[in-house]
Structures are given as structure tokens and as C-alpha cells.
Amino acid sequence: MPANLTAQYLKAEAEYRRASTPEEELECLQVMLRELPKHKGTDKLNAELKQKISKVKKDLQQPQAKGKRGGIKIPRQGAGRAVVIGGPNAGKSQLLRSLTRATPEVAPYPFTTIEPVPGMMPWEDVMVQLIDTPPITADYFDPVTQGLIRGADLAVLMVDLGLDEGIDGLQAVLSHLASTKTRLAKESSLDENDIGVSYTRTLLVPNKIDLPEAAERLELMHEFCPLDFPEYPISAAHGTGLESLRNAIYEPLDVIRVYTKLPMAKEPDFDRPFTIHRGGTLLEIAEQIHKDFAKNLKFARVWGSAVHDGTQVKGDYVLHDRDVVELHVA
Numbered sequence: 001m002p003a004n005l006t007a008q009y010l011k012a013e014a015e016y017r018r019a020s021t022p023e024e025e026l027e028c029l030q031v032m033l034r035e036l037p038k039h040k041g042t043d044k045l046n047a048e049l050k051q052k053i054s055k056v057k058k059d060l061q062q063p064q065a066k067g068k069r070g071g072i073k074i075p076r077q078g079a080g081r082a083v084v085i086g087g088p089n090a091g092k093s094q095l096l097r098s099l100t101r102a103t104p105e106v107a108p109y110p111f112t113t114i115e116p117v118p119g120m121m122p123w124e125d126v127m128v129q130l131i132d133t134p135p136i137t138a139d140y141f142d143p144v145t146q147g148l149i150r151g152a153d154l155a156v157l158m159v160d161l162g163l164d165e166g167i168d169g170l171q172a173v174l175s176h177l178a179s180t181k182t183r184l185a186k187e188s189s190l191d192e193n194d195i196g197v198s199y200t201r202t203l204l205v206p207n208k209i210d211l212p213e214a215a216e217r218l219e220l221m222h223e224f225c226p227l228d229f230p231e232y233p234i235s236a237a238h239g240t241g242l243e244s245l246r247n248a249i250y251e252p253l254d255v256i257r258v259y260t261k262l263p264m265a266k267e268p269d270f271d272r273p274f275t276i277h278r279g280g281t282l283l284e285i286a287e288q289i290h291k292d293f294a295k296n297l298k299f300a301r302v303w304g305s306a307v308h309d310g311t312q313v314k315g316d317y318v319l320h321d322r323d324v325v326e327l328h329v330a
């Protein structure tokens with residue numbers, strides 16, 4: 001037991017032993033960590049406390065992971081899902097505010113965001129779901145975030161160029177993820193040797209390039225933490241680079257738009273396209289519109305780039321971006 005422990009530390013420690021809920025445990029552990037004198041002799045205890053804190057935090061997240069706490073299970077919406085991740089203060093919430101109509105809190109201190117927040121990002125006439133997440137640090141990685149990364153079409157990995165510590169923050173995210181079965185990569189895939197390990201396609205997004213030392217830090221980041229993810233430096237607050245990023249988020253979803261027209265209607269419904277993966281068929285779109293449509297589909301007329309206007313096609317017809325289809329059902 002290291003010497004010089006404060007009275008507050010000893011009190012918190014005693015309470016910790018008696019704690020009956022994980023919330024109480026966490027509170028005590030945090031006091032102990034704060035009160036622990038920092039020197040060589042306390043290194044081990046310091047590490048143990050941090051470990052315990054992160055374990056309790058993880059345990060506390062478990063019910064959320066199962067969706068028991070309302071609002072945590074976020075339904076998929078739109079043409080695809082991109083999850084915005086990164087260290088504290090990287091500007092994840094600011095990015096959501098700039099690209100969607102969601103209004104997560106933005107503030108100059110870490111852990112402003114403690115729960116994922118979804119928003120819809122327009123790309124031309126399509127919407128893509130973005131999800132803001134709590135920060136990932138050396139000590140903290142919310143299992144809900146891990147699940148979101150695993151299930152997303154794309155991860156947007158943000159880096160804080162506002163401080164020298166931003167690069168450490170990036171490294172902490174990468175090393176934390178490397179110790180899990182959810183990893184970031186240039187392309188989404190499952191590991192060939194260990195199917196438990198899944199890779200999520202990632203865009204690297206250094207933020208705050210409006211700040212004077214940001215360019216220098218970006219250089220340092222390339223030097224000390226080289227990554228082969230496509231890179232989109234931005235200023236989420238000022239809007240710089242956001243249009244390129246918007247396109248970069250949409251493109252890898254690899255979807256096409258299809259507009260529908262009722263047989264009796266003069267004009268197709270151009271307000272709200274259906275989206276489908278490239279190479280998708282008429283039958284798949286019919287299914288999306290209504291299960292019965294797919295079952296009872298007789299034929300469709302298609303207006304589009306690959307066929308003469310109004311060509312009659314069957315369910316196996318491969319659709320193209322911006323096709324208009326008029327479904328005829330039995």
C-alpha cells in the first residue's frame with residue numbers, strides 16, 4: 001500500500017468495499033483515482049484503478065447493449081449507415097450538427113456525448129444515417145459503440161487537430177479497437193482466419209483544419225501514425241471539406257436510386273427514391289415497397305438509361321441508378 005494516501009482516498013476505498021451497485025463502485029473508484037498521489041510508487045495502483053473503472057463502465061453499459069434502456073437501439077434508416085467515432089473533443093458531435101439536422105451537444109470538454117445520437121445526412125435526394133458516438137479512449141470503449149461500428153456500412157474516424165494530444169487520441173482509438181474483434185480497414189470484410197473478427201470500411205477525417213497549427217499536426221500524424229484509409233481533412237465547424245466528405249460517405253454505400261410510378265399516375269414520385277445495392281433487381285425493389293408486390297409482380301415498365309422508355313421487364317431485370325419503374329401486380 002503506497003504511503004501518503006489522502007483521507008478522501010481512504011474513505012472512498014472503504015466505501016468501495018461496501019458498494020452494493022456498480023454505480024456506487026464507479027463513483028468511489030473515480031474519487032480514488034483522483035485522490036491517488038501520482039508518482040513511481042503508485043503507477044501500479046493507478047493502472048489497476050483505471051482498469052477497474054473501465055470494467056465497471058463496461059458492466060454498466062451491458063443493459064444498454066441489450067437495448068433495455070430506451071432509445072439506445074437505433075433502427076436503420078436511409079440508404080446506409082455511417083458511424084462517427086474518435087477520441088474526445090475530435091468534433092464528432094459538431095460533424096453531426098453540420099451534416100444533419102440532429103443537434104447533439106458540442107462542448108470543449110471530453111465525454112460531452114455519452115450515448116449514440118442518430119441524424120440523417122442528405123446526399124442529393126437520398127438520406128444517409130450518421131451516428132454520433134461517445135469518445136473512445138485508452139480506458140473507455142462503450143460496447144454499444146463497438147456494436148455500431150461492426151454493424152455500420154462505414155466508420156468515419158475523426159482526429160482532433162486542435163491539440164498535440166489529438167494524435168495520441170487517434171492511436172488510443174486504434175489500439176483499443178485492435179484488442180477487440182471489431183477493426184477498422186480500407187474495405188469491410190470478415191477475417192479469413194478468424195471469422196469472429198470483422199473489419200469496417202473507414203474514412204479518416206482530421207478535423208479543425210481552420211486552426212493555425214492544424215497543418216503541422218496533420219504532417220506529424222502522417223509521420224507518426226501512417227494509415228492507408230482514404231483521408232478527408234475538414235473543419236466541421238467552418239464547413240471546409242464537408243462536401244467532399246459527404247460524397248465520400250455516400251459513394252462506398254454503392255447504392256442506386258429507383259423512383260416508382262403508379263400505373264395510373266402521369267408522373268413518377270420523384271420526391272422519395274427507393275435505394276438498393278448496385279446490381280439489385282426489380283424483384284428486390286418490389287419487395288422493399290411491399291411483400292405482396294414481390295409475390296404478385298407480373299411485370300414492370302422501366303424508364304431509364306439502359307432501356308427504351310416504358311420497356312416491359314420481368315423481376316430479374318437489373319436496375320440502374322435513377323430508373324423509374326411502374327410495377328404491375330396481379
Ligand SMILES: Nc1nc2c(ncn2[C@@H]2O[C@H](COP(=O)(O)OP(=O)(O)OP(=O)(O)O)[C@@H](O)[C@H]2O)c(=O)[nH]1
Pocket residue numbers: 086087088089090091092093094095105106107108109110111112113114133134135162207208209210211234235236237238
Ligand atoms: N476550431 C474548431 N473547433 C471545433 C471544430 N469542430 C469542433 N470544434 C470544437 O471542439 C470541441 C469539441 O467538439 P465536439 O463536437 O463536442 O467533440 P466530440 O468529438 O463530440 O467530443 P465528445 O462528445 O466529448 O467525444 C468544441 O469546443 C467544438 O466547438 C472545428 O472544425 N474547428
Ligand SMILES: [Mg+2]
Pocket residue numbers: 092093094104105106112113132133
Ligand atoms: Mg460529442
